[in-house]
Amino acid sequence: MSEKPPDKMTFVYLKNTRQVLAAATRQAVPTTAVKTGSETDEQLAANAANELKVLVGDELLVRNLLFKLFPLNPPSSQPNLIPAGIRLPASELAVITLDLKPPEFKDSRKYFIDDDKKPKLSADPDFDFNAGATEVSVKLQAPTPQALNVTVWIFRDDRTKLPILLESSIPKDVEPAKCVMPVGLATGAYQFLVLVQGYQPAVHEQKI
Numbered sequence: 001m002s003e004k005p006p007d008k009m010t011f012v013y014l015k016n017t018r019q020v021l022a023a024a025t026r027q028a029v030p031t032t033a034v035k036t037g038s039e040t041d042e043q044l045a046a047n048a049a050n051e052l053k054v055l056v057g058d059e060l061l062v063r064n065l066l067f068k069l070f071p072l073n074p075p076s077s078q079p080n081l082i083p084a085g086i087r088l089p090a091s092e093l094a095v096i097t098l099d100l101k102p103p104e105f106k107d108s109r110k111y112f113i114d115d116d117k118k119p120k121l122s123a124d125p126d127f128d129f130n131a132g133a134t135e136v137s138v139k140l141q142a143p144t145p146q147a148l149n150v151t152v153w154i155f156r157d158d159r160t161k162l163p164i165l166l167e168s169s170i171p172k173d174v175e176p177a178k179c180v181m182p183v184g185l186a187t188g189a190y191q192f193l194v195l196v197q198g199y200q201p202a203v204h205e206q207k208i
Helices: 041-056 102-106
Strands: 007-015 020-026 059-062 086-089 093-097 112-113 119-121 127-131 135-139 148-156 166-168 177-184 191-194 200-208
Touching: 007 041, 007 112, 007 127, 020 041, 020 059, 020 112, 093 127, 127 191, 127 200, 135 166, 135 191, 148 177, 166 177
Parallel strands: none
Antiparallel strands: 007 020, 007 093, 059 086, 112 119, 127 135, 135 177, 148 166, 148 191, 191 200
């Protein structure tokens, strides 16, 4: 007798900006992975932590992340931070188990998890990014009706420094729709992985 085909899928996503980073089909799903609606906040947190432990261990190595290069005239070579992989601790991740939908599973990294805990296609990264020695900023083209979380990973391209993680948010209904994050960067060449909630990831390269 053939095995029962999987009927569930589990998405692992970044807590702050909700981009889906990894996906798995599930045939045998533990009861704690499917919400009943009666769990307390403590139970939900414990269930999620256990699921992450089973699926990714202490950290998730993300390789070949789908991203857009910007500004409009990108360098001739692809930034090497993506194939090299980015290690994300489980504490920065969340997990959700849903009914299997093959198109969503196949292109899972094109999705983010919305406020209703459902996968939604990410928009093109049509925001502006600027970086300097003392601060970086992300600016949307227009005010946003809800606050959006922002994560920026900063990589020195010679790998002589550990990656720097910045987190902020863009407030709703303000002009300009912008967040500014202080940082201290020494002279050198950097690659910035920019994640804005609801948008596809983008990579920016710049010398400081």
